[in-house]
Amino acid sequence: MHILLTGGTGLMGRQLCRHWLTQGHQLTVWSRRPAEVPKLCGTQVRGIARLDELAEEPVDAIINLAGAPIADRPWTHKRKALLWSSRITLTEKLLAWLESRGQKPGLLISGSAVGWYGDGGERELNEDSPPVSEDFASQLCIAWEETAQRAEAMGVRVVLIRTGLVLAAEGGFLSRLLLPFKLALGGPIGNGRQWMPWIHIKDQIALIDFLLHRSDASGPYNACAPKPVRNREFAKTLGSVLHRPAIVPVPAFVLRVGLGELSLLLLGGQRAVPARLQAAGFTFQFTDLRAALDDLSSRL
Template sequence: MHILLTGGTGLIGRQLCRLWLGQGHRLTVWSRKPEKVASICGAQVRGIARLEDLGQDAVDAVINLAGAPIADRPWTHKRKALLWSSRIKLTETLLAWLESREQKPQVLLSGSAVGWYGDGGERELTEDSAPVSEDFASQLCIAWEETAQRAETLGIRVVLVRTGLVLSAEGGFLSRLLLPFKLGLGGPIGNGRQWMPWIHIEDQIALIDFLLQRNDAAGPYNACAPQPVRNREFAKTLGSVLHRPAFMPMPALALKAGLGELSLLLLGGQRATPVRLLKAGFTFRFTDLRAALDDLSSRL
């Protein structure tokens, strides 16, 4: 199978490349820095700067994961424009290219996030749930999904992966928590009651491969472990795994003052569950947070 990836040099994309190269697939990564793709993703992976560089080379599947990190810095007008462009405008460019192809791929698997639902409070959120509140993160995900879904009019199967908080020793949000927790300064955010839908990186990679291989997979899937936890429990568990105290709370007022609108992402949460994945027969390797963090602890 010839697979085209956007976001192929990111945390999830890199590991997908390793998996699919091992399975014998042919991989192409659309990147702003194509000359670095082989060193990051694997020597056999081709990097391209423009989609047109593929010519009429047939593509069987497109994995669309590109997007600037959403929580790296405050949401200024400039940052919001970048977040929007790196997802929606890039996907629109991808769609225009797909429309121009004589031989179209069978499937487009496009990234999204559980932030699609907004701050869900205590509601249990399944793929059938509607957005609860529309903050910027929710609006961004809604627009991203709606753009990707337009590929259905081209006869392409569209899968939407609403990812939770990915636990990995190679980067992502966990790496940003390590320093304060290792210094004994970790603890709950705000009142610590907000839900955190987490997922181990191995399960994230496995479920994307699972959905790619299933011809009947389409629409949204919550990519998070079946047992979300509250922020307070997450902090306590991470502190325990690192053998550090975790009782220093981050006051909500300080977050709002320092991060502005971005603080809503940290103070809110989603009690999301992967109903459709479980119904489709996907088996999670990590369903317990402590087990997931223990597995990563030697590499943290």
């Protein structure tokens, strides 16, 4: 199978490339730095700077994961424009390329996030749940999904991955928590009651592979473990795994002053469950947070 990836040099993209190379797939990564692709993703992975470099070479599936990190810095107007462009504008370019091709891939798996729902409070959220609130993160995900779904009009089946908080030793949100927790400065955020829909990176890679090979997969899938936890429990468990106390809270007002609108992402949450994945027969390797963090602990 020839798979085209965007965001292929990111945390998930690199692991997907390693996984699919072992299966014998042909991989192409669309990247701003194509020369770095073989080094980051594997020597057998081809990097391209422009989609037209593929000409009419057949492509079987597209994995669209590109997007600037959403929580790295405050949401200034300039940052919001970058977040929008790196997701929606890039996906629009992908659609324009698809429309120009005679041979079209059968499948587009496109990134999204559980932030699609907004701050869900205490509601349990499955894929049939509507957005609860429309903050910037929610609007961004809604627009990203709607853009990707336009590929259906071209006869391309579209799968949407609403990813939770990915637990990985190589990067992601967990890496940003390590220093304060190792310095015994970790603890709950705000009141600590907000829900955190987490997923181990191994399950994230496995479910994307599962959906790639499932011919009836389409529409949105919540990519998070079946048992979300509250922020206070997450902090306590991470502190325990690192053998550090987790009792230093981060007051909500400090986040609001320091981060502005971005603080909504940290003070809110989603009690999201992977109803459609489980109904399709996907089995999670990690359903317990402690077990997931223990698996990563030697590399943290």
